[in-house]
Amino acid sequence: MSNVAVVTGGTRGIGKQIILDLAKKGYNIAFNYRSENTDFENLKQELKEIGVNVYGFKCDVTDFEKCEEFVKGIISEFGRIDVLVNNAGITKDGLLMRMKKEDFKDVIDVNLIGTFNLTRNVIPYMIKAKKGRIINISSVVGISGNAGQTNYSASKAGIIGFTKSLAKEVASRNITVNAIAPGFIQTQMTDVLKDEVKEEILKQIPQKRFGTTEDVANVVKFLASDESSYITGQVINVDGGMLM
Ligand SMILES: NC(=O)c1ccc[n+]([C@@H]2O[C@H](COP(=O)([O-])OP(=O)(O)OC[C@H]3O[C@@H](n4cnc5c(N)ncnc54)[C@H](OP(=O)(O)O)[C@@H]3O)[C@@H](O)[C@H]2O)c1
Numbered sequence: 001m002s003n004v005a006v007v008t009g010g011t012r013g014i015g016k017q018i019i020l021d022l023a024k025k026g027y028n029i030a031f032n033y034r035s036e037n038t039d040f041e042n043l044k045q046e047l048k049e050i051g052v053n054v055y056g057f058k059c060d061v062t063d064f065e066k067c068e069e070f071v072k073g074i075i076s077e078f079g080r081i082d083v084l085v086n087n088a089g090i091t092k093d094g095l096l097m098r099m100k101k102e103d104f105k106d107v108i109d110v111n112l113i114g115t116f117n118l119t120r121n122v123i124p125y126m127i128k129a130k131k132g133r134i135i136n137i138s139s140v141v142g143i144s145g146n147a148g149q150t151n152y153s154a155s156k157a158g159i160i161g162f163t164k165s166l167a168k169e170v171a172s173r174n175i176t177v178n179a180i181a182p183g184f185i186q187t188q189m190t191d192v193l194k195d196e197v198k199e200e201i202l203k204q205i206p207q208k209r210f211g212t213t214e215d216v217a218n219v220v221k222f223l224a225s226d227e228s229s230y231i232t233g234q235v236i237n238v239d240g241g242m243l244m
Helices: 013-024 040-050 064-078 101-129 150-173 195-203 213-224
Strands: 004-007 028-033 054-058 083-086 132-137 175-182 235-238
Touching (some): 013 028, 013 040, 013 213, 028 040, 064 101, 083 101, 083 213, 101 150, 101 175, 132 150, 132 213, 150 175, 175 213, 213 235
Parallel strands (some): 004 028, 004 083, 083 132, 132 175, 175 235
8 A cells, every 4th residue: 555645735835846746756645725725626636647646635734623633534544644744834024023923923833833733643643553754844044043033933943843852752663753944945935035135045055046846855755765764853954055
């Protein structure tokens, strides 16, 4: 029976690329979507054309009970979960002096609590199977910090602490837990930045180019594979050398 990968926030950007690349590797795919206006039916169709089975579920990652329902649905559909990629994330940038309480909380809720909500519901099945790969999408700013992103940086730094702690808890159960810290990747999340901001960021990237969704998905494929079995509790930067 084929391996099963669960990817949160998979309807566009980095998550969608991860889904398509894992599907091409033969994984059956489970993903959630939040917005009504996503092209989730198209994604389902694309995956069917690749020849894998798909389970899509409407679920906000901030809702623990919905995440539980999502995971139970995957188990009844596929009977197993081999890989979990916690990818869903948002930004609500602004200087702390002007930041609203809700903007701080919303970002922590989606990025960090959402990662807990999925992982907490998936981990019992991985422990029972004595096998699993958990891959959390953090960010370089979770390591370096970034003015205007206290909320986002805190959430992404939290993901790194979560990753390392869980890696220690489940290492003996043949489950690896790693984080990826992308730099600047071209998606809808970064499209909204002003050109001047983008130019400033580009100056800080030694490879002199922005990252692509494929750059991140390639590392996910490796961390999901058997070849990465002796790597756990690590943070792998995918940033063209931006942060060394
Ligand atoms: N792009 C970059 O430069 C960059 C750099 C470092 C890290 N990252 C991280 O990489 C991940 C993917 O980013 P991206 O650039 O691909 O972003 P994106 O294009 O904005 O996509 C984000 C995805 O997350 C989903 N999502 C957001 N909130 C959700 C919620 N509450 N429940 C369920 N799904 C939710 C979105 O679904 P809806 O469409 O339904 O909202 C969407 O599918 C994020 O964790 C981000 O922080 C990105």
